[in-house]
């Protein structure tokens with residue numbers, strides 16, 4: 001029926017390397033490659049399976065808008081970004097930290113020096129690759145991304161977020177300091193393609209781009225996100241090179257939805273974890289190579305599920321540990 | 326292989342006699358091509374053509390009904406692998422298991438939940454669909470007894486999980502007339518299971534880890550007169566289920582393997598990982614999912630995921646535009662403008678009812694787009710609002726001229742004011758704050 005069902009042999013999602021070891025000029029004890037698959041998720045074995053997906057735990061530098069459920073769970077860690085990041089790897093078992101500079105979202109933000117300090121602190125406290133999210137305000141983008149990029153120079157972090165009307169500052173920083181970029185568009189395959197082409201014109205190499213097709217959370221637009229991810233993977237395997245990039249999915253609104261916010265305090269953690277899990281797990285099935293969550297309890301559930309999906313398809317050390325060797 | 330409308334048309338009599346109920350042969354051909362009608366409606370086809378067209382146009386996956394009465398449901402009749410290719414039609418039934426070795430209270434607890442628990446989302450009632458009885462005791466009478474006890478207090482669809490025909494017979498003696506799913510026949514038991522399925526007119530699941538063996542079992546059952554079949558690919562891991570279920574669906578919708586054209590059953594319990602398995606079943610083509618006692622949080626998330634995945638991608642769930650009174654408003658009550666996306670409407674309505682403030686919800690037609698999406702996509706405009714004010718005769722319904730618009734529609738406030746002549750107030754972005762806003766900030 002539809003030719004989409006069968007990938008063209010030989011087509012592959014591009015591989016993106018995250019993190020840099022000492023030998024490569026960074027300090028990471030683990031580095032990851034994401035992407036590489038030539039099949040729909042979890043259906044391939046051997047080289048066609050590509051690299052295993054990664055689970056990121058999101059943390060932030062200004063907790064005022066962060067979910068109170070998560071803040072209750074992590075307690076004092078929320079006051080110490082470095083310790084929070086370290087716990088994400090060791091205590092909570094995430095593959096990587098996604099540090100969100102929520103401080104830059106406040107009106108009139110100008111404490112640019114703090115960004116570099118926090119990045120250095122988090123780099124010092126962690127051993128795995130990092131994702132760092134900057135501002136969302138074009139007026140300060142250039143300064144914000146310069147500071148973050150510079151402080152993380154050589155570590156090959158995944159830097160976010162480039163959007164169609166504000167991608168230059170992120171791309172410039174990635175180019176100058178050797179990072180990769182998250183390219184986000186609102187749930188539309190053509191917009192995703194266009195942004196990748198725009199980024200290409202900045203001279204950012206394709207193997208340094210991760211697509212974020214935008215994830216509406218469960219019950220609030222998730223079906224659109226799920227399908228756009230399936231479509232992107234599908235046309236990529238048909239040979240559309242501009243879309244043959246790994247995808248990242250973060251249902252950032254998961255913990256703000258009515259069902260979670262209004263859960264009674266005794267079950268709030270449970271509700272938050274399940275709400276995040278069902279969206280993140282489904283994103284993996286649709287083709288996301290990196291899924292991001294905020295509640296530490298979600299990480300373990302995702303880890304178990306991934307293990308069962310990957311069983312036998314990857315060498316043990318790549319699936320769960322160091323592949324830098 | 327599926328056929329295109331024109332290829333089908335070539336094989337029809339081309340007399341446009343209308344006996345099929347369609348004005349022309351071509352119209353009928355188009356309906357056939359989309360799998361929406363049965364070829365038998367045209368009485369003037371020879372046997373060979375009928376068979377050819379039937380094979381190419383009938384839904385590639387058989388429709389199977391489970392249960393009797395109000396909560397019965399059907400699965401199958403799907404056409405695509407990806408929801409963006411068309412849509413998914415028949416959402417999977419979630420069947421919560423009880424085992425016949427469990428203490429009575431535990432069984433009662435599950436049964437009560439399945440019978441009574443519903444979640445309301447976007448104007449729909451969501452609930453687990455039925456009960457799956459698992460034979461663990463090794464004692465057929467005991468199994469029958471448990472089924473009988475439950476049967477007396479809950480009329481919900483059922484799955485009978487027992488690989489032994491005697492245990493099945495004991496259970497079916499109590500519930501056979503209510504169309505439970507018999508789970509599952511394998512090579513040794515196929516004959517006896519088919520006899521039971523025929524006796525009670527029930528659907529029967531066949532179970533094998535290998536697709537060739539599944540096909541052989543299907544053939545065996547059909548030869549014994551059982552057509553309502555389901556396939557259990559006997560997965561040992563999530564990975565197995567994904568691979569087998571995708572392959573079954575692919576071959577079925579591509580019509581390369583008609584023997585695999587039956588809905589799939591996924592027994593998640595032996596795999597552990599209840600959340601992941603349930604989600605996987607919902608996403609990847611299960612028709613019946615046998616689940617463990619999921620907690621309320623998991624159940625709500627799973628049902629929401631199912632609702633999302635089985636929404637038609639071509640049309641968001643919408644409400645009819647118009648003026649909706651909330652909490653018995655009078656002419657001086659505030660008017661709140663919003664969009665006709667169901668999710669938006671029900672979210673907003675929930676908060677307004679909770680706040681208990683009389684008001685009018687003034688819903689404009691954004692073709693089912695949410696506020697932000699409609700603003701970004703140009704579906705919410707000042708002319709649209711002005712026209713809607715006229716068609717709803719808003720001016721005659723309230724005695725003031727103040728319109729409260731959603732916070733996210735703020736960029737349009739000036740234009741709406743100019744175009745309508747109404748005074749526009751920008752409300753909060755988040756509906757959770759609407760009660761407080763109306764209590765403190767609103768005055769006509």
Ligand code: B12
Nearest residue numbers: 186188216221641663669694695696697698702731752756
């Ligand atoms: C799902 C989704 C889609 C779906 C559409 C779903 C639908 N039926 O609307 C699809 C994929 C089709 C889509 C398309 C587009 N989308 Co879109 N989409 C979303 C997403 C993820 C969720 C929207 C949603 O369901 N919200 C939930 C509902 C309940 O929210 P709501 O209607 O706003 O209602 C709330 C409030 O407004 C308030 N409220 C409602 N009414 C009222 C009334 C009063 C009086 C008050 C006081 C309050 C109030 O209460 C509600 C609860 O708090 C959002 C991201 C997001 N987080 O919002 C992006 C988003 C809205 N989309 C965006 C964009 C840009 C688009 C497109 C233009 C992209 C494109 N492809 O060209 C198109 C436009 C569509 C078109 N061509 O017409 C952007 C908008 C950017 C901006 N800030 O303007 C967003 C924010 C994503 C992003 N971050 O980039 N989208």
Ligand code: SF4
Nearest residue numbers: 341342343345350367
């Ligand atoms: S009944 Fe058959 S011949 Fe008559 S109009 Fe319909 S398709 Fe054509």
